[in-house]
Amino acid sequence: MEVSSTVIVMASLLVVLGFLVILCKPRGRLGRGGLGDLFGCLVSFYMNRHQLLDWYTDMLAESSTNTVVVERLGARRTIITANPNNVEYMLKTNFKNYPKGKPFTDILDDFLGSGIFNVDGDLWRVQRKLTSHEFSTRSLREYAMNALRNEVEDELLPALESAAESSRPVDLQDLLKRVAFNLICKVSLGTGVEGPCHSSLDLSLPGSPLARAFDVSSEVSAGRGAESLPVLWKIKRWLGVGSERRLREAVREIHAIINGAIHEKIIQKAKSGGCELDLLSRMISAGLDEGHVDKLRRGREGFNFSRDDGKQLDYETLSELRLLDACLYESMRLYPPVAWDSKHAVADDLLPDGTGVRSGDRVTYFPYGMGRMEALWGKDRLEFRPNRWLIGGSVGLDGSAGELKKVSPFKFPIFQAGPRDCIGKQMAFVQMKYVVASILRKFDIQPVSHSKPILVPRLTAHMAGGFLVHVRRSS
């Protein structure tokens, strides 16, 4: 080989290596910057690419501030933190400096457009006000409970009944995902069991066209976020090929179905002046008649969703199931549905732990890692121990639990925290508790495999490979 070509090959190798080395330089841990450290990091990044959540968690645990800074050539500087003081600062104290930002909203723009989840500033504020108002109404709560009761009693329990009869394992994750999606459609669009929104709970049948289009859109959008350079998905979108083509088709389908639902509601309302209670009808009414919302708020009192059998699982009963609350908190501590969440700094800043932030930096708070920090949860942090959520830390002989401990939402930001926290938290808890209580009253559920579940962090997390269980009627 001639000297000049050797030099070119060496130079190219150095560029490639340089790119890769800078690709994974977590400052919080390897800030001294020795070459050995950097190569160690490169190898470690490669070896851990299938378990990045745990890799980041380990690095955060080793950092004295529970914060690391990751820099990679051609990509945005990223600060990842599991430090509650930083989380409080970015989500509340200096909220204005940490919007989602264009790099984030660009990724979800085709899928979520200018909806509340994907906008900042005034556009967000207006939607937040309207949505919070609707979620605070008793009538929406009751409507949602009614939908929940129907979905569980008429669909979920019969599906589990037939699983118990057949003795074949069933994918509980798929089943519950369909239940959750049906509930979202019912509460937000007012759709029934007919039409393109409702998924059958017969798992041998595909999910509804809307659910499938949502799955594709969320998978491809999450893939955009994981792309090493954002320009790559932008080129694919411009060319209309591969995953971007699938996304375009899925979004087109979502728009067609949702527009159809809106159109139907408007016609229904014009015909009957109907007083539907789903979110879509409320939004339409809010646009057409502002006084309407107040009428809805004064709606039916005293509704409960007890069944004919006299056993009640109403809102009040559910709110007393504190051990169940504790189990849900504990599950989400270890397996948060939103494993990480990012904002983008508007201006240079300094986080409470002394980490410098530059304008444009991505700043990520990391609920998955936070749930596993010894500094936050103690030595038994990796154990599932619901009692840690209860005052006194124990359950009475009759199975009753005391009060729940108050835990700072900045230490446990599963529902985010601050001005932009989750509006649906209460509704989510009611739904989860109703579903779990209803299942456990009738069935024993045994996992087919006892190996540790693997959390796949997409837009929302799920278990790799589903969750196969045996269902038996409880004796």
Ligand code: HEM
């Ligand atoms: C266990 C279930 C749930 C979890 C863990 C959860 C978590 C979250 C998180 C982390 C965010 C912040 C997202 C971000 O800004 O990047 C959020 C926002 C939001 N959630 Fe939830 N959520 C749950 C269920 C629900 C339900 C059932 C609803 C409605 C029925 C809901 C409605 C919302 C809304 C409207 C926002 C946007 C708030 C805003 O941007 O101002 N969530 N949720």
